[in-house]
Amino acid sequence: MLQPELSQFLSQYAQIPEPVLVDFTASFKEKKIARNSFLLKEGQVCRYFSFVKSGCLRLYYTGEKQEVSVWFAFSSNSAIEISSYLSNTPSAYAIQAIEDSTVLYLPKEDMEALCAKHPALQEMMRRYWEVAVLSLLTRFTSLQKDSAEKRYKDLLLQTEYLQKIPQKYLASFIGVTPTSLSRIRRKVK
Numbered sequence: 001m002l003q004p005e006l007s008q009f010l011s012q013y014a015q016i017p018e019p020v021l022v023d024f025t026a027s028f029k030e031k032k033i034a035r036n037s038f039l040l041k042e043g044q045v046c047r048y049f050s051f052v053k054s055g056c057l058r059l060y061y062t063g064e065k066q067e068v069s070v071w072f073a074f075s076s077n078s079a080i081e082i083s084s085y086l087s088n089t090p091s092a093y094a095i096q097a098i099e100d101s102t103v104l105y106l107p108k109e110d111m112e113a114l115c116a117k118h119p120a121l122q123e124m125m126r127r128y129w130e131v132a133v134l135s136l137l138t139r140f141t142s143l144q145k146d147s148a149e150k151r152y153k154d155l156l157l158q159t160e161y162l163q164k165i166p167q168k169y170l171a172s173f174i175g176v177t178p179t180s181l182s183r184i185r186r187k188v189k
Helices: 004-011 018-026 084-088 109-115 120-143 148-156 158-163 167-174 178-188
Strands: 028-035 039-040 048-054 058-060 066-074 095-099 100-109
Touching: 004 018, 004 178, 018 120, 048 120, 048 167, 058 100, 058 167, 066 100, 066 158, 066 178, 084 120, 100 109, 109 120, 148 158, 148 167, 148 178, 167 178
Parallel strands: none
Antiparallel strands: 028 100, 039 095, 048 100, 058 066, 058 095
16 A cells, blocks of 8 residues: 555655555554654664654653753654664664654565665665765754754744654753753743
């Protein structure tokens, strides 16, 4: 069965013939994840390519004093811990549902078999990884270069973040304490 949201997401990376897209998306399985439950726990190996059909997930690690939110995956986006997935090593991160969520997932072995079967998928996945790496570099550069106030102002342009993400997660995402975030919010208003 063709998964329309997943098909649209994947089609942004490459033009894939309809029969290939149907074969690929039909291979994904669906899983419900309750709020505060985990798609991946620290120490587990990320063995699935996951897509958020509905809900919101966060990627985080546990720092010395607090959890640090690194990434958020909203509806119609992927949710994957790239380092663990690519290297088959235990993850230093966890992926947790912020709200009740539904994900579509495909085991890595199935992904590799489908990519071998359909060369068009290889191009799509290559472009997917390129975009993922560029996004990570942009985020890393922002954390190093931009002020916390600028990072917060950038978040204001992404209303989904402000609507769905609790303040304590937003604070760690932009690299400040919840108290500092409150100060920044007052200043920006």
